[in-house]
Amino acid sequence: MADFPFDIVGFDLDGTLIDTSADLAGAVNHALDLAGRPRLDMAAVMTMVGRGAKHMLEQALEASGGYDETLMARVYPALLDWYRDHVADQSRPFPGMIAALDDLAARGVTLAIVTNKFEYLAVKLIEELGLAPRFATIIGGDTMGKGNAKPSALPIQEMIRRCGGGRAAFVGDSIYDTLAAKNAGVPSVAVRFGFLAQPVEELGADAVIDSFDALVPALARLGA
Numbered sequence: 734m735a736d737f738p739f740d741i742v743g744f745d746l747d748g749t750l751i752d753t754s755a756d757l758a759g760a761v762n763h764a765l766d767l768a769g770r771p772r773l774d775m776a777a778v779m780t781m782v783g784r785g786a787k788h789m790l791e792q793a794l795e796a797s798g799g800y801d802e803t804l805m806a807r808v809y810p811a812l813l814d815w816y817r818d819h820v821a822d823q824s825r826p827f828p829g830m831i832a833a834l835d836d837l838a839a840r841g842v843t844l845a846i847v848t849n850k851f852e853y854l855a856v857k858l859i860e861e862l863g864l865a866p867r868f869a870t871i872i873g874g875d876t877m878g879k880g881n882a883k884p885s886a887l888p889i890q891e892m893i894r895r896c897g898g899g900r901a902a903f904v905g906d907s908i909y910d911t912l913a914a915k916n917a918g919v920p921s922v923a924v925r926f927g928f929l930a931q932p933v934e935e936l937g938a939d940a941v942i943d944s945f946d947a948l949v950p951a952l953a954r955l956g957a
Contacts, residue, residue, distance in 0.1 A: 737840040738956020740899025743892045745883075746848035746855055747782050748906040748928030750830055751862070754779055755823035760786075760816035761793045764808040770797040779928040783907040785849045785874045785882065786813060813851075820854060821861035827926060829945030834867055836949050843896040847888045849874035849909060870895040884912035889919060902952055911936045920955045922948065 747753045758775040765772055773793055781792035790812055794800045834844060845868055848855050852873025859865050872892055874882035881887045893901050903914040906927020914921035915937070923938035933941050940951040 737837075737842060737953065738900065739842060739902045739952055741843045741845060741893060741896045741901035742837055742952065743845045743847050743889065743901060743903045745903075745905035745907070745910045745927075746846050746850055746858070748779070749904055749910070749924055750826060750846070751824050751858065752827055753782075753824040753858070754928065756816065756819055756821070757782060757789070759819060759822070760812050761789060763815040764790055764812040765793060765797055767808045767811055768794065768797075768804050770794065773797060780930045782928045783849060783909050783930065786816065786851065786854075813854075817854060817857065820858045824858060824862070826862070826864070827924075827945060833945040833948045837952075838867070840949075843869050843899075845869050845892045845896055846871045847883065847892050847903070847913070848872070849882045852876045883909040884916060886913060886916035886918075889913050889917035893917075893919075900956070902955060904948065905938075906933075908936050911938045914938075922951055922955070 744750050754775050758778040761778050762772045773796060781789045787809060790809055791800055794805060837844060846855060850873055852875055855871050855873050859871060870892060872888045877887045877891060889903060901919045903910060903919055904922045906924050906929060911921045911923060920939040922940045922942060923933050923936045925933045925941055925943045940955055942948055942951050
């Protein structure tokens with residue numbers, strides 16, 4: 734298995750590794766309750782995921798009656814607190830994810846997470862799900878400083894550095910993931926089962942997979 738073409742495979746978190754839809758929707762609707770706004774269904778909230786909690790709530794306020802800066806300042810901390818306390822209530826790995834990670838690890842691949850979720854929340858989620866030992870590093874949307882989350886190349890470049898260097902690929906479900914990979918000069922794989930805000934074919938990924946069963950073969954083809 735030493736001839737696998739990638740030394741490092743990085744993953745987005747929400748909608749890629751983990752189905753966090755119920756807990757994210759719960760956090761948004763908790764904030765909307767406090768704001769006196771109508772709740773949003775889970776499908777609507779999922780289209781707002783990808784650029785971090787603040788952007789998600791801004792979009793939710795806009796969709797539920799219009800964005801208001803004063804209201805945002807009041808309910809945003811409450812959203813973060815609620816999500817911190819319920820981060821893994823209903824969040825679970827997508828089908829086949831564990832087996833795919835095991836396969837990659839058996840091939841000597843170093844695994845990492847690069848997400849636009851705050852680092853402390855990403856770490857808490859992965860720890861509560863018992864997955865932390867699988868990943869060499871977890872890089873959040875705030876890890877590289879303000880303005881340096883995906884689609885910036887910096888988080889991907891830092892992932893490669895922390896993982897000891899080598900040939901890398903990145904797996905995600907949003908335009909921020911594929912652009913970050915492109916900006917960092919690494920190939921990308923998009924997952925069709927993620928929290929898609931647009932058709933997966935429009936993300937510009939180098940490969941698209943329908944399930945985790947297809948990940949290792951897709952990476953092998955990309956690296957050939």
